[in-house]
Amino acid sequence: MKHKTISYAKFGYLFILPFFIVYLFFQVYPLFYTFYLSTQSNGSQTTSSVGLDNFKIILSGTPIIDEAKTAENKANGDDTIAYKVQKRSSESTMKDFRRVLGNTFLLWIGNFIPQIIISLLLAAWFTDAYLKIKGKGFYKIVMYMPNIITAASVAALFVMLFSDSKLGAINSWLANHGYEVVPFVSGKTQSRVMIMIIQTWMWFGNTTIMLMSGIMGINPSLFEAANIDGASPRQQFFRITLPLLRPILLYTVVTSMIGGLQMYDMPALYNMGTSQNRYTETIAVYIFNNFHNSMAPNLGYSAAASVILFFITAILGAIAFRVNNEDGDQKVRKGNQALKIKLGGN
């Protein structure tokens, strides 16, 4: 009956067409435009081509020599001054970029470690069939709540509470009780630790729920067998849960890292007044502030930083994808093996 088959392929294309048109227009084109802008000059809205100079400057601080100017200066007898000025500005740009990269990584790791420890513990407890915890649903709902609240409003709330002056709620309490006022918002360590705490507060519920669904995917008969064999909860956690959770943990680390690279709202808004705190300026804030400056936007540096961010994300994304697609059966088999070896060897 082959000749009677009607091809519906056309409808497949029609159904996915709007997605791809909009995607092309609002994502793909801007992405290539960003790549293009990364080879353009800085300091004004109209740009000229500078090749790969922006990358050289932000990555290695190499001064870019303006040939014509150098020749002119040489003729005037002072060929070193222009070079020195250029070198100093290149180096400060590089230092700025390294600083924001360092900040980004520090803020991410500082919120990820406490978050993953709390979440692992909670996920293990919530899925432990032998614990008689009442109101699990309630705890989950309350702990997830900070994640749903507007990050910009959360930043505003914490700025109000922890404001450096005595007008901040916490500092006024400290001052009333005879303590020194602490610069929670502008101090180097203080502001970083505060952002780490706020980020942990916002994300631990989310990570808990993700890890829980991972643990619930583990074959329950493993836990039953371990229980019959008299394994303690600690042994079960370290020898069944953790090894079998490894792919999901890795996935969580990588996706959290991708999220961490995009951290914007909190570092951009947890500030005194409107000036950006240097110690909590992340790469996302750096990109935004460099291009969103109506007077003298540094489109080149901003775009170059975006391109670097793109490649870091692409590598991390590829890892996450591979981990996520690892064969399910293989995971279980590996886990069973690990279980046998570990429990047997005990």
Next chain:
Amino acid sequence: MPEKTRSNSGMIMARTIAVTVVLVLLTIFALVPIWVLVVNATRSSVDITGKGVSLIPGLNFIENIKTLSSWTSEGKVEFNAFRGYINSGVISLCATGLTVLFSVMTAYGLVVYDFKLRKVAYTIIIAVMMVPVQVTSVGFYKFMLSIGLTDTYWPLIIPAIAAPAIVFFMRQSMKSTFPLEIVEAARIDGCGEYRTFFTIGIPMMKPAIAVQAIFAFVANWNNYYTPSMILISRKRTQLTLPMMVNTIVSNDKLADYGAKYLAIMLSIIPVVIVYFIFSKFIVEGVALGGVKE
């Protein structure tokens, strides 16, 4: 062995109590900042700056509302709760509607039809799922500037049509729950392809659509980055609620702290309400697959 059982159940009791204590402490950790916000919105400025933190509500709530609305009516601040609700609401509702409609449509196209580029299209969608908005924002901003769409809501609404992550989840759930035979049956009955999609496809996907709609709405409401990038002129009438909150908090000239806390509280009320109505769906949705911002 009754003895062993008893000691075991004793152990379990002790562990349960210890675990519950930690859970209660973490619950308090999660709730305290929000509670302090609510409390401070009801206290007078003098009380807040004089005594600092308190966990007991004050009696100044009405007074704070009056102060805040007087700031709004005198034009001292860009904060106007009513305006903010409308602006953020319009953007979030339009974007959410487009996101779920076109995501379910794209997923339907990928699941129901067999065509040459199906695999390629799906691979592209997965590949672009994790590209952060910051990576394209320089180009996006310059592009919008050049076609004159800055200071309008279009760049905040139209791109919502292409939401790769939501297409991905819709496709997953459609693959596992949607019977393809029903499409065949509809064809035999003479039902056109579009009609099948709208009268059978969408209604059958309702649960998945509901979950993704909630997430999309909250994400759009909470978005601060894109509106602050696109709404360059910061026109009073255009600001979204999170932007308004930022202008009121960073304004040093306004000294009434109770009213400032009230402004923050007003900005999160809608998401908190949405959360408490749909919390069960939301928690389940997060468990289904890493929903990250």
